Amino acid sequence: MNDYHTHTSFSEDSEAPMEQMLEKAYQLGLEQLAVTDHYDPDFPDDEWTFDLDFDNYWQALCENEDRFKDKIELIKGIEIGILPGDTLVKCRDTAEMFPYDVVIGSFHAFNGYDLDRRNFAGMEKEEIIPRFYGIMYDCLSSYDDFDILGHFNIIDRYLDFKPDYSGVRDLIAEILKILINEDKSIELNTSSFRYGMGERTHASKEILLLYRDLGGRNVTISSDAHKPEQIALEFGKARDILRSAGFERLSVYKGRQRSEISF
Ligand SMILES: [Zn+2]
Ligand SMILES: [Zn+2]
Numbered sequence: 001m002n003d004y005h006t007h008t009s010f011s012e013d014s015e016a017p018m019e020q021m022l023e024k025a026y027q028l029g030l031e032q033l034a035v036t037d038h039y040d041p042d043f044p045d046d047e048w049t050f051d052l053d054f055d056n057y058w059q060a061l062c063e064n065e066d067r068f069k070d071k072i073e074l075i076k077g078i079e080i081g082i083l084p085g086d087t088l089v090k091c092r093d094t095a096e097m098f099p100y101d102v103v104i105g106s107f108h109a110f111n112g113y114d115l116d117r118r119n120f121a122g123m124e125k126e127e128i129i130p131r132f133y134g135i136m137y138d139c140l141s142s143y144d145d146f147d148i149l150g151h152f153n154i155i156d157r158y159l160d161f162k163p164d165y166s167g168v169r170d171l172i173a174e175i176l177k178i179l180i181n182e183d184k185s186i187e188l189n190t191s192s193f194r195y196g197m198g199e200r201t202h203a204s205k206e207i208l209l210l211y212r213d214l215g216g217r218n219v220t221i222s223s224d225a226h227k228p229e230q231i232a233l234e235f236g237k238a239r240d241i242l243r244s245a246g247f248e249r250l251s252v253y254k255g256r257q258r259s260e261i262s263f
């Protein structure tokens with residue numbers, strides 16, 4: 001088993017030393033741990049910059065890869081926050097800065113704010129979901145320097161109402177087709193269980209089913225852990241969701257090359 005999306009103290013929102021994350025993953029019996037710390041160029045928040053100390057981060061990845069090589073395989077990754085416009089150039093530069101094994105592309109901001117601010121000023125409730133996925137579609141139409149799309153329907157976490165996806169099914173299908181054409185993966189991110197959203201995982205089962213119907217087969221399982229005790233959280237449920245949606249293999253990455261394992 002592996003966990004393909006985790007954070008360490010190199011991320012602004014984590015205090016977990018990389019060694020502790022790897023030691024815990026090893027104790028849990030994982031064969032691989034992808035460390036994917038945050039970098040969000042131009043992040044629109046005064047308090048959180050989601051900057052990254054690139055050189056020291058890369059050095060720590062390499063040192064820990066070596067230190068743990070007989071116990072667990074460290075997959076050297078990064079999670080890049082995607083924003084439209086000129087930021088996409090910075091996203092691409094970031095992805096190419098070091099020879100990462102895997103790059104997660106994620107949406108963390110919307111409407112000019114950190115998603116966590118829940119600032120949807122100027123928008124009617126019904127506009128939020130179509131606008132969010134419209135921006136995702138525009139960005140992914142021109143930006144492809146990532147391997148896994150992070151926590152697809154993360155927007156759901158920040159809404160105080162149950163989102164209605166019936167009107168955006170075609171738009172989401174178009175996004176999924178881009179990912180399928182580029183052989184990208186989508187993740188089943190189990191942080192939904194930590195955020196009280198239970199089995200409305202990221203991606204949700206309805207998105208996973210649509211992805212599979214369209215021919216998508218590339219999936220990963222990840223916890224988005226920011227602490228050791230969150231690693232591989234609820235992975236039994238994640239496997240059940242993926243199997244019941246018809247998936248049989250997981251994507252794994254080395255040097256940005258995708259291969260597959262059974263699960
Ligand atoms: Zn993220
Ligand atoms: Zn993350």
